[in-house]
Amino acid sequence: MINLLCYCLILSKPIKLRVTETVVYETDKTMLIGYARVSKSDGSQHLDLQIDALTAYGVTPDQIYSDFASGKDDERPGLLACLKALRAGDVLVVWKLDRLGRNLKHLVTTVHGLSEKGVGFKVLAGQGADIDTATASGKLIFGIFAALAEFERELISERTKAALTAARARGRKGGAKFALTKAQVRLAQSAMGQKETVISELCKELGITKPTLYRYLAPNGALREYGKRVLGVDQ
Secondary structure (H helix, E strand, O other): OHHHHHHHHHHHOOOOOOOOOOOOOOOOOOOEEEEEEEEHHHOEOOOHHHHHHHHHHOOOHHHEEEEEOOOOOOOOHHHHHHHHHOOOOOEEEEOOHHHHOOOHHHHHHHHHHHHHOOOEEEEOOOOOOOOEOOOHHHHHHHHHHHHHHHHHHHHHHHHHHHHHHHHHHOOOOOOOOOOOOHHHHHHHHHHHOOOOOOHHHHHHHHOOOHHHHHHHEOOOOOEOHHHHHHHOOOO
């Protein structure tokens, strides 16, 4: 009878089901980590407004990381420390989306990394205020941002290809500039064919290093890939 009663009590206990589509933040278990940033370039000089918004949301002051740096700089000490402190189940909270970074690709990469670690991401205000990776709608909004980032990369790639095609049509080739001109390649080729030539002095005269020289010419003066490209010789 006692065993039967215990069995019934066990069955009467509520069973928590794990929902994969939407994660609900439990404030008694979840650690809210805040990040704030100001920079002279965007006219913001003080962290007060951001810190007030973060603390009002529930982030404790000792869990707020900050930087005084441009959003274009990926290597920000405060951000790196913040990302390192985050653990699975935590939530990174920012005042506005541009506080995490201005580059869309960097934003998507960072938030994707948080997702892989099991860390949530919440934006409190601004255009990204609908982003909350703990909700299905928030995930959808961020998915749109990710798609825009991919679209941006494709546009840049297409524009680059179009510019190179147009340049070739005008007789110019794209890519990095060569360190040596045609005249310099010919001069080096002639000099390297002479036994008395000191390579270090030749490089000094040309304003290049030995490794650079050897990308254009072999030690005996024979043309290599870069040298052939400068002179327009068939590979």
